[in-house]
Amino acid sequence: GAVVSQHPSRVICKSGTSVKIxxxxxxxxxxxxxxYRQFPKKSLMLMATSNxxxxxxxxxxxxxxKFLINHASLTLSTLTVTSAHPEDSSFYICSAMEENTExxxxxxxxxxxx
Amino acid sequence: xxxxxxxxxxxxxxxxxxxxxxCTYDTSESDYYLFWYKQPPSRQMxxxxxxxxxxxxxxxxxxxxxxxxxxxxxxxxxxxxxxxGDAAMYFCAYRSAFSGGSNYKLTFxxxxxxxxxx
Numbered sequence: 001g002a003v004v005s006q007h008p009s010r011v012i013c014k015s016g017t018s019v020k021i022x023x024x025x026x027x028x029x030x031x032x033x034x035x036y037r038q039f040p041k042k043s044l045m046l047m048a049t050s051n052x053x054x055x056x057x058x059x060x061x062x063x064x065x066k067f068l069i070n071h072a073s074l075t076l077s078t079l080t081v082t083s084a085h086p087e088d089s090s091f092y093i094c095s096a097m098e099e100n101t102e103x104x105x106x107x108x109x110x111x112x113x114x
Numbered sequence: 115x116x117x118x119x120x121x122x123x124x125x126x127x128x129x130x131x132x133x134x135x136x137c138t139y140d141t142s143e144s145d146y147y148l149f150w151y152k153q154p155p156s157r158q159m160x161x162x163x164x165x166x167x168x169x170x171x172x173x174x175x176x177x178x179x180x181x182x183x184x185x186x187x188x189x190x191x192x193x194x195x196x197x198x199g200d201a202a203m204y205f206c207a208y209r210s211a212f213s214g215g216s217n218y219k220l221t222f223x224x225x226x227x228x229x230x231x232x
Contacts, residue, residue: 034219102164105159107156
């Protein structure tokens with residue numbers, strides 16, 4: 001299957017700082033990318049859907065000013081957690097897909113805010 | 115809105131035995147896709163099997179097969195000859211067949227944690 005690379009796999013940041021997570025499709029053009037958040041032993045919660053070159057569509061309850069999503073190219077989407085706080089600590093997963101094909105997932109990023 | 119229900123938070127199976135994981139869903143759409151994903155301790159999401167709603171034939175992938183009952187909105191996963199490496203969290207997921215952006219999003223069930231006993 002296609003490869004989606006997510007970086008970094010782990011990050012620790014200080015409260016109040018911002019952190020950027022990258023999601024790259026390595027061998028296909030990702031017209032649509034998704035960002036999920038997953039709490040321990042829970043399911044994946046969709047945060048937002050992004051299409052290349054347009055603004056992301058955020059799910060209800062997700063703060064768009066806190067979780068900035070940019071999908072500037074067909075191979076790269078970024079999630080920036082702004083002014084991070086300990087409650088933002090979580091596992092973040094991206095997935096990417098070409099037009100109307102199946103989605104492939106990145107390895108995930110464990111964010112710890114101290 | 116579509117919903118996906120996995121009623122078994124945990125299941126266990128003996129190595130080499132067969133286990134079935136349950137999934138039901140609710141939708142008003144006639145065409146859609148259903149998936150089973152596996153998430154091992156590494157937390158990498160791995161696609162196990164996919165079913166297209168317009169296909170009556172149940173999908174199979176080696177030791178993995180599904181029992182798709184469209185009228186009952188049921189989509190169970192059968193794992194035959196279970197192996198230690200099958201131990202993972204399994205998620206059932208739904209996706210609309212309509213094209214475009216948000217229609218491609220996956221709706222996940224809460225997951226079933228499968229333990230394989232040697």
